[in-house]
Amino acid sequence: MDEELFAAFLEEWNAACARLAGGEEAARATLRGLAEAVGLPPVEDDMSAEALAALPRTLGAPATHGVLVVDDSPTMRRLIREIIAAEPALSLLGEAEDGEAALAAMAALRPALTFLDIEMPRLDGLGVLRRWALTGPGEVLVVSSAAQPGSEVALTALRLGAAGVVAKPSGAISLDMAERRGHALLAAARQVLGVADAD
Structure with missing residues (x-):
C-alpha cells in the first residue's frame, strides 16, 4: 500500500x-x-x-505505540500532534480536552502512552492520575507548565504513577514548542516506551 x-x-x-x-x-x-x-x-x-x-x-x-493527547488548549494539542508525527514509533489514537474526556478515551482506546496536561477543566491532570492509577492502561507522561521538574506538582504526579514529567515552555502556550521542547518530549516518550532513538 x-x-x-x-x-x-x-x-x-x-x-x-x-x-x-x-x-x-x-x-x-x-x-x-x-x-x-x-x-x-x-x-x-x-x-x-x-x-x-x-x-x-x-x-x-508498521507496529507503533498508540498515543492519546490530553490538553485543554487546541493549539497545544496541534503542536503535540506535530511532534508525534515526527516519530515513526508513535501514532496518534485520539485527543481529549479535559480530564473526564481523557478517562473515557483512555478506557476506549487503551493507549500505550498518554501525554497529560495538569491544568484542565472538569477534572485536572492529578485527578486523572488518581483515577488512572487504579485501572488505567498504558503509561502517562505529564506535559505541563504547572509541573516544572522538581516542583511539588511534578513530584505528586510521579507519586501517582506518571512515568515522567516534561515541562512546557514558559507560559501555557508557546508557538515554538515543537522546536524547543519537541526533542525532550520525544526523548521522554521513547524512554518510557523502551523505543530506541531514531537515527
Missing part, C-alpha cells in the same frame, strides 16, 4: 475512533466508509472504539 495514502487514512481513522470513543456514534459511518475504501473488514454496530482502532493493523502497518 502507498505509505502516504496509508498515513492519510490512518490519521482520519484514528480521529473517527476518538470521536466514537467520546460518544459520537455518527463517527461509525465515517469508519464504515473508510474500511470499505481500503479493504478492511466491515465495521459492525457492536464493535468498540478500541477494537476499531486496532483494525488498521490488518493492513500490515
Whole structure:
C-alpha cells in the first residue's frame, strides 16, 4: 500500500475512533466508509472504539505505540500532534480536552502512552492520575507548565504513577514548542516506551 495514502487514512481513522470513543456514534459511518475504501473488514454496530482502532493493523502497518493527547488548549494539542508525527514509533489514537474526556478515551482506546496536561477543566491532570492509577492502561507522561521538574506538582504526579514529567515552555502556550521542547518530549516518550532513538 502507498505509505502516504496509508498515513492519510490512518490519521482520519484514528480521529473517527476518538470521536466514537467520546460518544459520537455518527463517527461509525465515517469508519464504515473508510474500511470499505481500503479493504478492511466491515465495521459492525457492536464493535468498540478500541477494537476499531486496532483494525488498521490488518493492513500490515508498521507496529507503533498508540498515543492519546490530553490538553485543554487546541493549539497545544496541534503542536503535540506535530511532534508525534515526527516519530515513526508513535501514532496518534485520539485527543481529549479535559480530564473526564481523557478517562473515557483512555478506557476506549487503551493507549500505550498518554501525554497529560495538569491544568484542565472538569477534572485536572492529578485527578486523572488518581483515577488512572487504579485501572488505567498504558503509561502517562505529564506535559505541563504547572509541573516544572522538581516542583511539588511534578513530584505528586510521579507519586501517582506518571512515568515522567516534561515541562512546557514558559507560559501555557508557546508557538515554538515543537522546536524547543519537541526533542525532550520525544526523548521522554521513547524512554518510557523502551523505543530506541531514531537515527
